[in-house]
Amino acid sequence: MNQNILEVDNLHVSFKTRNGAVPAVRGVSFSLKKGETLAIVGESGSGKSVTAKSIMQLLPKQNTVIPEGTIRYEGKDMLKFSNKEIQSVRGSDISMVFQDPMTSLNPTMKIGKQIMEGLSRHTQLTKKQARQRAKEMLELVGIPNPETRLDAYPHQFSGGMRQRVVIAIALACNPKILIADEPTTALDVTIQAQILRLMRNLQEKMDTGIILITHDLGVVANMADRVAVMYAGEVVEQGTLDEIFYRPQHPYTLGLLRSMPNLDASRAQPLIPIPGSPPDPSALGTGCPFAARCPYTMKVCHDYNPGAVAISESQAVRCWLQDERTPPEHIPAEIKEGRRSTEEAAADAEGVTA
Numbered sequence: 001m002n003q004n005i006l007e008v009d010n011l012h013v014s015f016k017t018r019n020g021a022v023p024a025v026r027g028v029s030f031s032l033k034k035g036e037t038l039a040i041v042g043e044s045g046s047g048k049s050v051t052a053k054s055i056m057q058l059l060p061k062q063n064t065v066i067p068e069g070t071i072r073y074e075g076k077d078m079l080k081f082s083n084k085e086i087q088s089v090r091g092s093d094i095s096m097v098f099q100d101p102m103t104s105l106n107p108t109m110k111i112g113k114q115i116m117e118g119l120s121r122h123t124q125l126t127k128k129q130a131r132q133r134a135k136e137m138l139e140l141v142g143i144p145n146p147e148t149r150l151d152a153y154p155h156q157f158s159g160g161m162r163q164r165v166v167i168a169i170a171l172a173c174n175p176k177i178l179i180a181d182e183p184t185t186a187l188d189v190t191i192q193a194q195i196l197r198l199m200r201n202l203q204e205k206m207d208t209g210i211i212l213i214t215h216d217l218g219v220v221a222n223m224a225d226r227v228a229v230m231y232a233g234e235v236v237e238q239g240t241l242d243e244i245f246y247r248p249q250h251p252y253t254l255g256l257l258r259s260m261p262n263l264d265a266s267r268a269q270p271l272i273p274i275p276g277s278p279p280d281p282s283a284l285g286t287g288c289p290f291a292a293r294c295p296y297t298m299k300v301c302h303d304y305n306p307g308a309v310a311i312s313e314s315q316a317v318r319c320w321l322q323d324e325r326t327p328p329e330h331i332p333a334e335i336k337e338g339r340r341s342t343e344e345a346a347a348d349a350e351g352v353t354a
């Protein structure tokens with residue numbers, strides 16, 4: 001049985017601008033199961049937010065083009081939904097939390113009313129029941145004195161508390177999917193840990209699938225079941241948390257991991273930032289978009305962009321180093337070391353665990 005609640009397949013998103021088309025998302029595919037967390041990571045501008053917003057259809061209609069792809073929610077292609085259908089899914093089945101809580105909160109409306117608004121739009125609850133549910137949600141996200149706080153305005157809350165309120169609003173209708181775009185980036189480290197813990201607890205209680213967008217690999221390590229690594233609008237590698245952290249196969253993933261402070265002090269290594277910067281999406285050539293920054297480039301990398309190769313049931317990579325025609329002596333040790341033996345991969349494909 002297919003348990004995927006969301007399947008994004010070959011999604012392309014482009015923006016019409018005065019300087020021509022900006023292909024921000026190029027052939028992105030991933031899926032999400034009930035109750036799991038998929039982290040989407042990558043540097044600024046790699047297309048993480050555009051991917052998330054295209055699921056919720058929150059991109060500006062006047063200059064966004066989606067020439068190809070499908071976004072299936074419970075088997076139905078959301079890109080074919082009418083406005084009414086999208087509005088009924090948005091906020092009830094799928095909710096989104098952004099980095100800055102003030103972008104989602106109305107500064108002139110009491111918090112209780114803001115939670116109740118979604119409930120009255122998407123449920124049959126009476127006003128009294130909705131107020132009770134709003135109070136329960138504030139309690140659930142750890143806001144003290146929820147009854148009195150229902151009547152407070154957003155500016156009367158601290159940044160961390162505001163983000164809790166936003167999470168309460170997002171989860172009030174029991175959505176099946178929560179898309180969290182850098183939900184803790186604006187918060188200090190202690191509050192960040194509290195909010196992430198809160199999201200995990202709520203996920204367990206409600207079996208919500210989470211798409212977590214972040215550039216912080218520490219957050220990924222704490223939260224994700226699976227990881228999709230984005231670069232220049234493409235998912236260049238995806239796999240389970242262990243595959244991405246311990247057997248990365250794309251030079252960009254390796255670079256990201258090396259540029260992250262090691263959480264385990266016994267394995268601490270010097271930080272090595274990835275040299276160079278990501279390409280301008282409006283000026284991409286025919287080759288691999290990472291070629292200009294990759295330490296292992298071959299001629300083919302500059303000429304042709306590789307397709308995604310599945311190297312296990314859960315891990316896929318877009319890199320010419322995975323091509324069987326690549327001479328073994330050209331494959332760097334750190335990539336070879338991370339590769340599974342054929343037996344291991346075969347056992348994995350059969351669902352056998354050693």
Ligand SMILES: Nc1ncnc2c1ncn2[C@@H]1O[C@H](COP(=O)(O)OP(=O)(O)OP(=O)(O)O)[C@@H](O)[C@H]1O
Nearest residue numbers: 015017022024043044045046047048049050051281
């Ligand atoms: N409305 C728009 N019009 C034109 N270009 C856009 C628009 N929105 C995003 N872009 C471009 O699309 C590309 C991807 O942007 P996106 O916001 O998805 O990146 P990101 O990976 O989420 O980065 P960040 O971590 O900084 O949020 C960028 O080059 C961005 O400038």
